[in-house]
Amino acid sequence: CQYETALDPELLCIFGTGDLGRSLGQRLLQSGYKVVYGSRRPHSCGPVPQGAQVMSHAAAARSASLIFICVHREHYDFIEMMAPHLEGKVMEVLIPYCVFSRLVPGAEVVKGLNTLSAWALQNGLLAGKQVFLCGNSAKAKHAVAEMATKLGLTVLDRGSLSAARELEDFPLQLFPQWRLPLCVALGLTAFFYFYLLIRDVLYAYFEDGKDISFRIMVSLANKVFPIVSLIMLSLCYLPGVIAAFIQLYRGTKYSRFPDWLDRWMLCRKQIGLIALGFALLHAIYTFIIPIRYAVRHKLISRMKNNKTTPFNFDNTEAWATDSFYVLGILGFFLYVLLGLTSLPSVGGSLSWREFNFVQSKLGHLTLTICTAHGYIYGWNKFLRPSTYKWYTPPGYMLCLVVPSIVLVLKMLLLLPCVDNTLTRIRQGWERTRLREEEGEIKATNL
């Protein structure tokens, strides 16, 4: 093949002397390659890494077998003019393109390294990073793959260039897995915020004539955040419970889950981390309660008004509030442990059994403790009429619905008979096949 004769395989050419071209050249030089740059103005193109040469585009392309295109789309016109010089070369295009392969029909185009960035190349964040190579020529892909592996990247073959279109969009998306969970969280926050605004501030204004609008900043926020956090945490464990019931119903583990359930199960980690963020905000809002002006005013006024009445110690109240705080603190502590094991380096250092133990068993324990924290909050208020302003339930009652459902379903799944069946299904047993075989045996016996 023509690029294997008379060309130095260790000489690589880079078109473009910007950040990306210079970072890539630096890293290739460090890995032992020889690098020559092709630039529009070889004599005044700015600094290039030490050890690299700079020539005109045509001269640089002549001697190298593999050419990296690191220029912006706006400058692709010159590449079209250079098409004769690029016949038979392997070209790796690092900048997103649409019609590149039409520009240079005689060259072997390979796309895949465009997920690299100047930043990643500079900071050496390459070890183990995956790149997907697309190209129509196996030899061309092999040449680029060899070089990428020498840089420390893991190369995965993704087929022909037609798959490249999809790959190009990939690094342009911003946190794609977080969009659905963030939308759900923001929706819940907005709903409960306005619900509590009506029940708290507007109720006080219309029923008692008081203006307590200052409460929207801290007091209402410190009710909305724990509500959204608990609901999101239960939404993290609900798909697993639903999936288990689907498997029990169908009697097999080999049929696919519905698409919505698959999608939900894929973003469980993001749902949990958002819930942890809301829990952290709730904790900090709680810590600053006693230094708030409104709280100090209430404390002082209470004493001035009741200065002769002795303040008898209510033991039940002490037990209730202390238990409430203990459950909240322990739940938050376990929550932080769950979040720690979600860090890539910590999770990667655990075995599957350990990771599953933390995320599943400790996770359900966290959900249980936080739900109990919510129940104790209103332990003596569930049956008071004054709790139900304008016949609506308070926010924390609405909040406890989904977690309670998840915990009840999970306890059903822990019943011995149900648990045994589910374990057998997950080890490969199938109810329908059993019936088939029974049917076959019966048919044979007849």
Place this chain on the structure above:
Amino acid sequence: CQYETALDPELLCIFGTGDLGRSLGQRLLQSGYKVVYGSRRPHSCGPVPQGAQVMSHAAAARSASLIFICVHREHYDFIEMMAPHLEGKVMEVLIPYCVFSRLVPGAEVVKGLNTLSAWALQNGLLAGKQVFLCGNSAKAKHAVAEMATKLGLTVLDRGSLSAARELEDFPLQLFPQWRLPLCVALGLTAFFYFYLLIRDVLYAYFEDGKDISFRIMVSLANKVFPIVSLIMLSLCYLPGVIAAFIQLYRGTKYSRFPDWLDRWMLCRKQIGLIALGFALLHAIYTFIIPIRYAVRHKLISRMKNNKTTPFNFDNTEAWATDSFYVLGILGFFLYVLLGLTSLPSVGGSLSWREFNFVQSKLGHLTLTICTAHGYIYGWNKFLRPSTYKWYTPPGYMLCLVVPSIVLVLKMLLLLPCVDNTLTRIRQGWERTRLREEEGEIKATNL
């Protein structure tokens, strides 16, 4: 060798179409291999990765040279029936087994990839992960090792199959290094909890007739947690001090430490992280003190009862309590820094000298500050008779014993004469050898 002729080395066979088999096949396809599945029911075995074929077991095994067994132990009977088809093949058994090699005497069994899990394969957490290969045939091990390296794993040869038994148990253990530290922590927690329960709640009940049992939830917990945290932190640095004294006593660094000391030194990181967890709980329990009902009641009652007495500002008390809090906060902050460098990614980005500086020097500073925090807590109570209820010392006094010992021993080790000797010993100097050589010189001179 017969598996190198007439078989496509790029074709791999997987028995089992469950999670593990499908994840492994997906990853092998991505790395460029061809994959064929052997299934009990080739036509309705559920989804297989795109690009893989599904056949009966016998047909699949015929064309491949390397076979992965990814089925549960309960289904091994069919493998025994297939023994003739598996003669001369290399089989990699991914599921724990006991008697597999007896089932298929003619095949070359290699074990090692059973530490992989479907989860790790799916999530690509393979880069750098170590696998230990055992097998009786070097060629077979080499074939599996080549494939494992292409997946990004690091392969270590562990000898023959007889070593496989020990390896199988390895991934089944749950947090093996954490067991001893957790037991110690729980033991200390239980001991101090009951000790303080007796001195605090039972003493008040029997001596003053008061029921202050509500205190067990927050007040007692907030004494037990810092006590256990400080003792665990000092247990983290005590083995290093003991080891230094052992080296000084023996005059050499080449003799082994006792087993118990070795075991202790191996779990220092886990001891430290558990201590950090207790410190974090202590911090959170402290932040919620002012919003507790019991604390507010005490504050309000104090004012009602003493409403005419002026409350003179006690400057010493202000200095003492503020110093107490400052030492606690700074100690906790350094503690968090220590914990951050324990994260795998952060610790891995530091050089040995930097890591040692943080863990050793900053670590001893943290221990010093936290011990001072404990001493200031009872600065004016050590000589009061009322501190010693029923002639027992309070919890914080017991707590300060071990840290003080560690700090005193460490200061002894910092004395110039002791430090010089220890440094020479650690660079290879030996007192006994010196005496031997002196003995030789004397013998020669005689």
Place this chain on the structure above:
Amino acid sequence: CQYETALDPELLCIFGTGDLGRSLGQRLLQSGYKVVYGSRRPHSCGPVPQGAQVMSHAAAARSASLIFICVHREHYDFIEMMAPHLEGKVMEVLIPYCVFSRLVPGAEVVKGLNTLSAWALQNGLLAGKQVFLCGNSAKAKHAVAEMATKLGLTVLDRGSLSAARELEDFPLQLFPQWRLPLCVALGLTAFFYFYLLIRDVLYAYFEDGKDISFRIMVSLANKVFPIVSLIMLSLCYLPGVIAAFIQLYRGTKYSRFPDWLDRWMLCRKQIGLIALGFALLHAIYTFIIPIRYAVRHKLISRMKNNKTTPFNFDNTEAWATDSFYVLGILGFFLYVLLGLTSLPSVGGSLSWREFNFVQSKLGHLTLTICTAHGYIYGWNKFLRPSTYKWYTPPGYMLCLVVPSIVLVLKMLLLLPCVDNTLTRIRQGWERTRLREEEGEIKATNL
């Protein structure tokens, strides 16, 4: 070449049976090499890894082709005596040296693995770790590189031995990138501490005769920490703004920045993390405010003195303080998110676009919120004469200068005309070249 004949390439020799030599030998044995140790006292040199042999130095060096020197500098004399035995061998010196190459003129010395430590070898923290090899012989370097790659290290060629001197100092520096930011932080802390000490404690002493020196521990610290944190955070984003204006002024992105700006931009991450540390201390100091003796005394005294005066609720004060806390909490929360993405594993799992979004956009949002937190702190105090003790501005006013400058300049950069020009410059457009081309066109037209 003589070391390629009659020697087993799989046999490596290690001089030195200390920690480093034993750890290196263990890891080489695991990777499949044969290891022989050379020791001064082959029969009583202490434990060596299982599978390795121990001989005298001469015997060990005879059969191996590659020799690792793992002994302390003090013991190099024996190497000089062994020079004849080491002719033609490749020697890798793991311990820093100055004149080693003069000791053994006939051997090929390669230096590079001295960045490894016994600790890293034991803990397997080798995957992807970079080592720089220096040596005068390409074949020697290649032999060492092959072995290093087999251990999982990434090898970079650094040229001849003359570059080794610089490499030796590299692992001896302690946190080199953190020195400048830490000095700046400590300087700011010291300055503001004494500034506030004078304005707060000394002013009260001289003007009012009160001794409020206890305030230096917590009250003053809780003003200094947020001030330093906010200034450091703005120093994190100021160089980016300066760089943008430099590019706008010069009309090109191809000219180098001044050295001081380059150096500043390289330690932005460390500046930001130090600022986060100060913010965390500020948060914790704020949480313990209500349990301080001085704060409780002030609260109680206030009520005793004004026991008949009703305490009217000031709505504006409630809004102001709650907004103040909300801005502080949200700013701190975003700050923690910024810090999380600075963790190597989390940052490495983000794409460049995502990382830039968090660090730049979320970062500027954090700066904005924290600056607003500072403005609200003194919202009604800016025009009061009593704020200016001895005609000096309070600390928080000084603190708001740099952040306000950064935010104003950043808003200038966001103006459409400025932003368009900057984007074109960053994509390669140059104002001077445009003028050159216009000049050329004019010259051509004349």
